[in-house]
Amino acid sequence: MRKVKVISYGVGAVGSMTAKFLLEKEGIDIVGAVDVDENKVGKDLGEVLGVEKKLGIKVSDDLDAVLSETDADIAVHTTSSYLRDTYPQIASIVKHGVNVVSTCEELSYPYVSEPELAKKLDALAKKHDVTVLGTGINPGFLMDTLVIMLTAPCQRIEKIEAVRVMDAATRRVPFQKKIGAGLTVEEFQQKIGKKQITGHVGLEQSIAMIAGALAWKLDNILIEHVEPIVAEKPVESKDIKVKTGQAAGLGQKAKGIMKGKEVIVLDFQAYIGAEDEYDAITIKGIPSIKQKIQPCVHGDIGTVAMVVNSIPKVINAPSGLLTMKDLPVPSAAVESMAKYISA
Ligand SMILES: NC(=O)c1ccc[n+]([C@@H]2O[C@H](COP(=O)([O-])OP(=O)(O)OC[C@H]3O[C@@H](n4cnc5c(N)ncnc54)[C@H](OP(=O)(O)O)[C@@H]3O)[C@@H](O)[C@H]2O)c1
Incomplete structure (x- = not known):
């Protein structure tokens, strides 16, 4: 061979x-x-x-x-x-x-x-x-391919939601920096303005791939603003300390709209100190399907x-x-x- x-x-x-x-x-x-x-x-x-x-x-x-x-x-x-x-x-x-x-x-x-x-x-x-x-892993699997596979046993689908929550403390330092961990909210917003923090690239692609697989013709795909996830108590990784009130990381949502309704919603959250790390997919339909992977798959x-x-x-x-x-x-x-x- x-x-x-x-x-x-x-x-x-x-x-x-x-x-x-x-x-x-x-x-x-x-x-x-x-x-x-x-x-x-x-x-x-x-x-x-x-x-x-x-x-x-x-x-x-x-x-x-x-x-x-x-x-x-x-x-x-x-x-x-x-x-x-x-x-x-x-x-x-x-x-x-x-x-x-x-x-x-x-x-x-x-x-x-x-x-x-x-x-x-x-x-x-x-x-x-x-x-x-x-x-x-994402795009490529968790918020698209896996979602598509889970729709296979459904006869009808009204809405799909996929949520990924990860504790950035377990990830590479460049990743922790990329999501703004340890910045003040003002610094975070400035970096967003300068496109030094860009959020998660791939939400639009994942929504379009799901829609493509289901032959759904979406009106549009809305990519919401990247928001800081603000620490409610001090949290830290090996390399970054985040004070209460500072950004521990970021969250971003994207929505696929069809006939005026939100039919696909993706919610990505990565921050230091996330206690519950998971990848969850919920399909509302016949039958409805809920799947949760805990902890979330390592990126x-x-x-x-x-x-x-x-x-x-x-x-x-x-x-x-x-x-x-x-x-x-x-x-x-x-x-x-x-x-x-x-x-
Ligand atoms: N789909 C997913 O789930 C997924 C997951 C992880 C990563 N990614 C993506 O994969 C890419 C790589 O990630 P990473 O963390 O490894 O990034 P990285 O550490 O910046 O590595 C990219 C490497 O490619 C080099 N490079 C850039 N332009 C090049 C070119 N024209 N020809 C040859 N080499 C070039 C860079 O050199 P310089 O540093 O000198 O530019 C760097 O050494 C990123 O876009 C990331 O967002 C996707």
């Missing part, structure tokens, strides 16, 4: 965790690594990942050279959130006839925010006979798993730009990766 050849494109936080997991997996060979960070370029991937041995793969900032030299099956792409930024990167990979699985949030369902780029990318992927997928672990577990499904899928709702039922790929690949 042949091994799956993977290029690691983006060796930041998520890309590094993914590469480390790929190194542990049977049936996978990392054949190239790409990043623009000057602290990483030219170094051995093993050193960048902080693993003990050298891997004999230099991190390069020359994507075309890496693609030309490696004959990869798939690139794991983890550079940024917006398709306008990632389109040229993904298009280059596709032009080399290499499949893509990416954590770019907008790519998870790009037809809402970037319909033209989505169309172009789909045509390009078909022309080069490869598959492109955007996935992750980093889940994202890495979603990306890696999607690799065989992406390689085996028809060509084009696909979303999670187009692939077979998602599942873990716990055996040697080679077992899941047909050729």
Whole structure:
């Protein structure tokens, strides 16, 4: 059985965790690594990942050279959130006839925010006979794919709600900073104004993916303002202390409206000190369904798993730009990766 050849494109936080997991997996060979960070370029991937041995793969900032030299099956792409930024990167990979699985949030369902780029990318992927997928834990699973799967036994659906509450104290420090933990409410609002705090990217994509799966024609999708979640008592993580009255993190809601009614409501909350961490989905319909995962699924672990577990499904899928709702039922790929690949 042949091994799956993977290029690691983006060796930041998520890309590094993914590469480390790929190194542990049977049936996978990392054949190239790409990043623009000057602290990483030219170094051995093993050193960048902080693993003990050298891997004999230099991190390069020359994507075309890496693609030309490696004959990869798939690139794991983890550079940024917006398709306008990632389109040229993904298009280059596709032009080399290499499949893509990416954590770019907008790519998870790009037809809402970037319909033209989505169309172009789909045509390009078909022309080069490869598959492109955007996935992750959220968007990619908890507030869309899982919701869609839970609608399968329903005869009627009136309304869907999905809530994710996470204690940011258990997450990476850059994440805690990204959600404004430890800022005064005024500082928080200023950072919102300067777009230094952007809220959760992906709510719009998740709502559109659910609506797409249910063939619901929404009037519109409302993305509400990002709000600080204010600490009612002092709370802290290992690195950040939050005083009473300061922002412990953020909350954001988004709503899918159909015929004037809220039919899909997503509620994302991430803050230091959340006592009850959960992912909850409520479907009001026939039958009504309630599902609660406690504690909430760990975002980093889940994202890495979603990306890696999607690799065989992406390689085996028809060509084009696909979303999670187009692939077979998602599942873990716990055996040697080679077992899941047909050729
Ligand atoms: N869907 C989901 O559930 C999910 C979950 C987690 C993360 N994400 C998304 O995945 C992306 C990666 O997350 P992260 O935390 O790993 O971010 P990160 O730590 O900033 O890592 C991104 C890495 O890619 C590099 N990079 C940026 N532009 C590049 C380019 N044009 N070519 C090559 N490398 C480039 C960055 O270098 P510089 O630092 O020099 O720019 C950095 O090393 C983010 O957009 C994040 O929001 C999605």
